Each structure stands twice: as structure tokens, then as C-alpha cells.
């Protein structure tokens with residue numbers, strides 16, 4: 011039997027469910043998710059391996075009109091996958107009409123000459139008639155290899171999409187060991203899980219203004235727990251106040267929710283120590299961006 015493999019990028023506007031899809035396929039949380047736009051900021055691999063194939067999914071930041079250097083980094087890293095993959099999953103939501111953002115992406119997809127599968131997500135939110143109208147509209151914009159409606163949240167039709175990808179795979183290497191699930195180190199996943207809680211618990215500008223840096227992560231010989239020290243970066247003093255909350259209540263909430271997820275991921279007990287620091291306008295400062303993991307060298 012020959013082994014098959016391939017790289018598949020998941021592209022689309024922010025908030026359409028790309029990371030939810032990746033996590034569903036992997037059966038665990040690799041990419042953080044939230045109802046805020048621009049949750050994902052880096053490319054993240056989800057390596058799906060069976061005894062006959064390896065599909066390397068690349069989750070990407072939602073493509074939007076960037077207003078900061080961080081936004082530039084995010085959009086560039088999303089588009090950079092077009093040079094790296096065998097197939098693109100272009101994800102659109104079933105419950106929102108095609109907009110300028112989608113048209114912009116479609117133009118880039120046409121120019122890239124990579125096979126594109128249209129994935130219409132969130133079918134649980136619409137009546138079948140609306141879904142058909144959505145499919146019809148997108149079908150007229152470009153040639154898709156396939157069109158697959160799914161619900162990443164509930165899992166409907168996800169296995170059919172995997173089957174289609176499998177059928178299209180070519181003979182190839184197993185690029186990564188069977189037990190490797192992503193390309194990022196644990197530290198990255200830990201920082202992301204803390205950021206996810208901030209995104210889920212705050213509103214407006216705050217989700218966009220936060221970065222999380224892991225200062226240290228090592229086992230405490232006395233308690234046996236992994237001691238993690240993390241700093242939550244914000245852009246203004248007022249944001250620092252909100253993240254800390256009344257008598258530290260918000261920071262405590264962020265910490266305890268994050269701890270649960272991190273322990274689940276590491277399969278180990280942790281002690282999480284969080285700090286909050288102001289870095290004025292870090293989203294437009296090249297050095298800060300690099301320090302916080304948004305480095306151009308990474309794509």
C-alpha cells in the first residue's frame with residue numbers, strides 16, 4: 011500500500027469557523043476560538059495522521075483589511091500559505107451574504123492557481139433554502155473543485171470533507187511523526203490558551219490589544235507542578251485595569267479558566283502566575299511584534 015500526504019490551508023474572513031474546524035478534525039484544541047474577529051494570529055498546523063495518509067492542515071488568521079502592523083503580519087501569513095499547500099479550503103459562513111472581503115480573497119485564490127474547495131460552514135444556523143442560495147452565489151464567482159457544506163461546531167459533514175481530501179491526496183512522505191499534532195511548541199499553545207480566556211471575557215478593543223508572553227515554564231521540584239509565569243501585554247493603562255479587574259477578580263478568572271485548559275493539554279498539574287504589563291501601541295512596533303511571536307521570519 012502506498013502512503014499519501016498533502017498540505018491543506020484553511021482560509022477565509024475572520025470568525026467564519028476555521029479554527030473550530032481544525033479542532034474538530036484533530037479532536038482537541040490546537041487553535042484557540044472565540045466569537046471575536048481576528049482570534050487567530052499565526053499560522054497553526056494541525057497534523058492529521060492515519061495509517062495510510064497524513065493531511066497537514068494549516069489554520070490561518072482571518073483575512074481582513076489590516077489597520078496595524080500586526081494586521082499586516084496576520085494577513086500576509088494567511089496568504090503565504092498559498093505558496094505552500096496542495097489544496098485550499100476557502101471557508102465562508104452560510105449565514106452571511108458574500109461581501110467585499112470574500113471577493114478580495116477570491117481574486118487572490120484565482121491568481122494562485124491552487125485547487126480550492128469551498129467550505130460553507132455554520133449550516134446549523136440557516137434554512138436549507140438559504141444554504142442553496144449561498145452555494146449558488148459563490149459557485150458563480152470562481153471554479154471550485156468541490157463545494158462542501160458543514161457545521162464545524164456540530165461536526166456535520168466534516169468526515170465527508172476529510173474523505174474528499176483523502177481521495178485527492180497524492181502519494182507522498184509522512185512529513186511528521188504520527189504522534190505530532192502541531193508545529194508550535196507547548197509554550198505557544200499555553201500562551202494562546204491564556205489569550206483565549208482574555209478574548210472570551212473581554213470586549214471591544216481589549217481582545218485586539220492583548221498579547222501573552224510566557225516568561226518561564228518549569229517543574230517545581232517541591233510541589234511537582236509545572237510552574238508557568240506569563241505576562242499579559244496590553245496597550246494602555248486603562249486596559250490593564252480592566253484585565254486585572256476589581257480586587258484582581260478578572261485576572262483570577264482568566265487564570266483559573268486557562269489553568270483548566272492548560273492542564274488538560276499538558277496532562278499535568280500546573281501553577282499559573284499571571285502578570286499584566288502595558289506596552290504602548292505594541293501592535294505597530296516591529297520589535298514588540300517580534301518579541302510577542304509575530305515575527306515575519308515565521309512565514
Ligand SMILES: Nc1nc2c(ncn2[C@@H]2O[C@H](COP(=O)(O)OP(=O)(O)OP(=O)(O)O)[C@@H](O)[C@H]2O)c(=O)[nH]1
Nearest residue numbers: 024025026027028029030044048049050072162163
Ligand atoms: N453556529 C455555529 N457556530 C460556529 C460554527 N463554527 C464556528 N462557530 C462559531 O464561530 C465563532 C468563530 O469561530 P472561530 O473558529 O474562532 O473562527 P475563525 O475563522 O478561526 O476566526 P479568526 O481566527 O478570527 O479568523 C465562534 O464563536 C464559534 O463557536 C458552526 O458550524 N456553527
Ligand SMILES: [Mg+2]
Nearest residue numbers: 028029049050
Ligand atoms: Mg481562528
